[in-house]
Amino acid sequence: MPDQPTPLSAPITRRTALRAGLVAGAALAVTPPASAAASARRSPLLRSGGKSVAIFGGGMAGLSAAHELAERGYDVIVYEPAYLGGKARSMGVPGTASPGRQDLPGEHGFRFFPGCYQHVPDTMSRIPFPGNPNGVLDNLVRVEGTVAGFQGLPPIFAPVELGGLSQLTPEVVQNSIVGALGFIPDLPPHELAFFAKQMLVWFTSSTERRFGQWEYVTWEQIMQAEGKSPAYRKYLVNALTRITVAAKPQTSSARTIGTIGEALVLAASGTVPQFAGGVDRILNRPTNIAWIDPWVDYLRTLGVRFVMGQGLAALRMAGGRIAAARITGTSGTATVTADHYVCAMPVDRAVDLLDDAIIDADPRLGGMRNLVTDWMVGIQYYLRRPTDIPEGHIAALGSPWALTALRQAPMWVGDFPATYGDGSVLECLSVDISDWDTPGILFGRTAKECTAAEIATETWAQLKAWLNTGTDWLRDEDIHSWHLDPGITWSGDSIHNETPLLVNTVGSYDNRPDAHCAIPNLYFGGDHVRHHIDLATMEGANESGRAAANAVLDAADDPSPRAQIFPLVSLPAFAAAKALDADRFRAGLPHLLDG
Incomplete structure (x- = not known):
C-alpha cells in the first residue's frame, strides 16, 4: 500500500492499483467464504481444542461473543472490571430517587439504532423480554425526523x-x-x-x-x-x-x-x-432496563458466568499459544486458564497487553499501537417542564462542540415524573458532545479545558444559541439538575476519559486486527477490529464479537453453525458502474465521475 495518502487529484499508478488490490482482497476476507473457513478449520496450526472460553470485557463485543458461544454449548466466563454493557450502558444518578421512584436516568450518551444495523437487531430479537414477541427488539421505536439547529437562525424540522x-x-x-x-x-x-x-x-x-x-x-x-x-x-x-x-x-x-x-x-x-x-430508532426505556439487563439475565440462563471487578492485566505465552491470563481488580490478582481467550477490551487497553512475546508471535498486532482514539461523551439535563422540541433527534449543526441531543421522556413508556427522580422532573434532554478540542462560545475553552460545571454551562449555552431563535424551548429556570458521564474524571487540572472510542483515520484499516490472529487461541473483539460498518459503533462491536465466536468455533474444529455475519447491502443498480470502476482502477485511471 502507499506510504502516504493518495492525493485526490493524483493519477493512480498501476503499481498502486495492484498493491491496493491485495488490501481489497484482505478486506473482503473479513467474512471468509465457506471454503476458506473450512480450510482454516482443517489447519492444525489454528486448532485449539476444548470448550472453555475466557472473555475479557463485558461490553458489546464481549457480550455478543458470549451469546454466540453459550448458545453453542461453550463454557464461558466474562471478566469485566467496571460495568456490563460498556459504552452502551445506562445508569441511575445516585441519590436522586424519592420513595417509590427510580433514580434519574443517566448514560454515557444517548443510544440510537440506525436502520442500516443488522447484527444488533438480530441479537436483540434473540433476547427474551416480557410481553414482546420479538424480544428486546420490540423495545425500539421509530424516529420520524430531526430538528436541525443553526446559530442565530430558526431551527428546522427535517424528516429522516x-x-x-x-x-x-x-x-x-x-x-x-x-x-x-x-x-x-x-x-x-x-x-x-x-x-x-x-x-x-x-x-x-x-x-x-x-x-x-x-x-x-x-x-x-x-x-x-x-x-x-x-x-x-x-x-x-x-x-x-x-x-x-x-x-x-x-x-x-x-x-x-x-x-x-x-x-x-x-x-x-x-x-x-x-x-x-x-432509518432511525431509539429504545423506549433506559438502555439497561430495555436491553442490557435482560441480555445478561438471558446469558446467565445459558450458563455464562460473570466475574465483576476484575480486568485483564497480562497474557502469558508458552509453546506458541496463550497459556494463562493474569487478572487484577477488587478481589486482588489471580491467574485464569482456558482453552480460548477473547480480548474484548477497548483498543487503548488492549494495546497494553501486546508484549514482545505476543508481537513476536504475530507482528501484525503491533499496528494496533498506531490506532487513534477520540472522545464522544454525553451529558443529561433534567428539566422541570417539557421543552416542546419536536420528538426525535436534535443536531446543533456547526456548534463548536458538535452537539446532538435527544428528548427521551416523550418517547419512553410510562409516566416519566412518576417513575424517576423526585416527581418534579418532566423531561430528560440527553446530549452528546462530539468535539472536545474546539473552543466554546461562552468560556472560549475546549471541553477538555473545562470543569464539569463549565462543561454543563457551555453545552447549555450552545444549545440555546442553536435552538432558541424564535423559540423558548430551552429556559435556564427549567433546569433541575444535570449529569455528566462518570467516565470523565479530573485529577487536579488533568482530565481523563475512561471510554474513548476509535476514530478511523486515513490508512488506519491497515493497523486494525482481525478477530483471529496468528496465536491459535487468542481472539479480539471491539469496535477497533475489522468489520463491515467500519465505524466505532454498537453494530461494529457486535459483529466483531460474532467474528471472534466464529474464530473460536473454527479453532476448535466445531461443526456448529457459525454466527451469522451480515454483509453490507449492495444494490444491483450500481453493479455495472462498480464493475467499470474496478477496470479503471486496475488500469490506474481515476473514477469516471471524479473531476
Missing part, C-alpha cells in the same frame, strides 16, 4: 426518511441527497449539487478503489472542501461528519465516512427490505 422511492438508481441517489439537504442555509445550489455528485462517486466506486484509494484520502479531500463556501465546509463537510461519531473530516478515512453515509442513505430510502425498521 426520503420516502416515496420505489427503487434507487444513481440518478435517484443524487437527486435525493440534494432534496434532503436543501434546507441548509447559505449553501450555494451548485455546491450542494457537487456534494451529491461526490456522494455518487462513492456509491459507484468499486471495492478495489474504496480500499485502494479512498482509504488513503480524507473525507475533506474527497469532498474537495478547499475553496468552497463557508456553508459547504461548515455544514456538509464538517458538521455532518462530526456528528457521525466524533469523526474529523480533516483526518478521517474517506472510505469510513463514505461507508456509513451510503448505509444511512440506503436505510432512509425505504427500498431495502433488510432496513424495513426505518
Whole structure:
C-alpha cells in the first residue's frame, strides 16, 4: 500500500492499483467464504481444542461473543472490571430517587439504532423480554425526523426518511441527497449539487478503489472542501461528519465516512427490505432496563458466568499459544486458564497487553499501537417542564462542540415524573458532545479545558444559541439538575476519559486486527477490529464479537453453525458502474465521475 495518502487529484499508478488490490482482497476476507473457513478449520496450526472460553470485557463485543458461544454449548466466563454493557450502558444518578421512584436516568450518551444495523437487531430479537414477541427488539421505536439547529437562525424540522422511492438508481441517489439537504442555509445550489455528485462517486466506486484509494484520502479531500463556501465546509463537510461519531473530516478515512453515509442513505430510502425498521430508532426505556439487563439475565440462563471487578492485566505465552491470563481488580490478582481467550477490551487497553512475546508471535498486532482514539461523551439535563422540541433527534449543526441531543421522556413508556427522580422532573434532554478540542462560545475553552460545571454551562449555552431563535424551548429556570458521564474524571487540572472510542483515520484499516490472529487461541473483539460498518459503533462491536465466536468455533474444529455475519447491502443498480470502476482502477485511471 502507499506510504502516504493518495492525493485526490493524483493519477493512480498501476503499481498502486495492484498493491491496493491485495488490501481489497484482505478486506473482503473479513467474512471468509465457506471454503476458506473450512480450510482454516482443517489447519492444525489454528486448532485449539476444548470448550472453555475466557472473555475479557463485558461490553458489546464481549457480550455478543458470549451469546454466540453459550448458545453453542461453550463454557464461558466474562471478566469485566467496571460495568456490563460498556459504552452502551445506562445508569441511575445516585441519590436522586424519592420513595417509590427510580433514580434519574443517566448514560454515557444517548443510544440510537440506525436502520442500516443488522447484527444488533438480530441479537436483540434473540433476547427474551416480557410481553414482546420479538424480544428486546420490540423495545425500539421509530424516529420520524430531526430538528436541525443553526446559530442565530430558526431551527428546522427535517424528516429522516426520503420516502416515496420505489427503487434507487444513481440518478435517484443524487437527486435525493440534494432534496434532503436543501434546507441548509447559505449553501450555494451548485455546491450542494457537487456534494451529491461526490456522494455518487462513492456509491459507484468499486471495492478495489474504496480500499485502494479512498482509504488513503480524507473525507475533506474527497469532498474537495478547499475553496468552497463557508456553508459547504461548515455544514456538509464538517458538521455532518462530526456528528457521525466524533469523526474529523480533516483526518478521517474517506472510505469510513463514505461507508456509513451510503448505509444511512440506503436505510432512509425505504427500498431495502433488510432496513424495513426505518432509518432511525431509539429504545423506549433506559438502555439497561430495555436491553442490557435482560441480555445478561438471558446469558446467565445459558450458563455464562460473570466475574465483576476484575480486568485483564497480562497474557502469558508458552509453546506458541496463550497459556494463562493474569487478572487484577477488587478481589486482588489471580491467574485464569482456558482453552480460548477473547480480548474484548477497548483498543487503548488492549494495546497494553501486546508484549514482545505476543508481537513476536504475530507482528501484525503491533499496528494496533498506531490506532487513534477520540472522545464522544454525553451529558443529561433534567428539566422541570417539557421543552416542546419536536420528538426525535436534535443536531446543533456547526456548534463548536458538535452537539446532538435527544428528548427521551416523550418517547419512553410510562409516566416519566412518576417513575424517576423526585416527581418534579418532566423531561430528560440527553446530549452528546462530539468535539472536545474546539473552543466554546461562552468560556472560549475546549471541553477538555473545562470543569464539569463549565462543561454543563457551555453545552447549555450552545444549545440555546442553536435552538432558541424564535423559540423558548430551552429556559435556564427549567433546569433541575444535570449529569455528566462518570467516565470523565479530573485529577487536579488533568482530565481523563475512561471510554474513548476509535476514530478511523486515513490508512488506519491497515493497523486494525482481525478477530483471529496468528496465536491459535487468542481472539479480539471491539469496535477497533475489522468489520463491515467500519465505524466505532454498537453494530461494529457486535459483529466483531460474532467474528471472534466464529474464530473460536473454527479453532476448535466445531461443526456448529457459525454466527451469522451480515454483509453490507449492495444494490444491483450500481453493479455495472462498480464493475467499470474496478477496470479503471486496475488500469490506474481515476473514477469516471471524479473531476
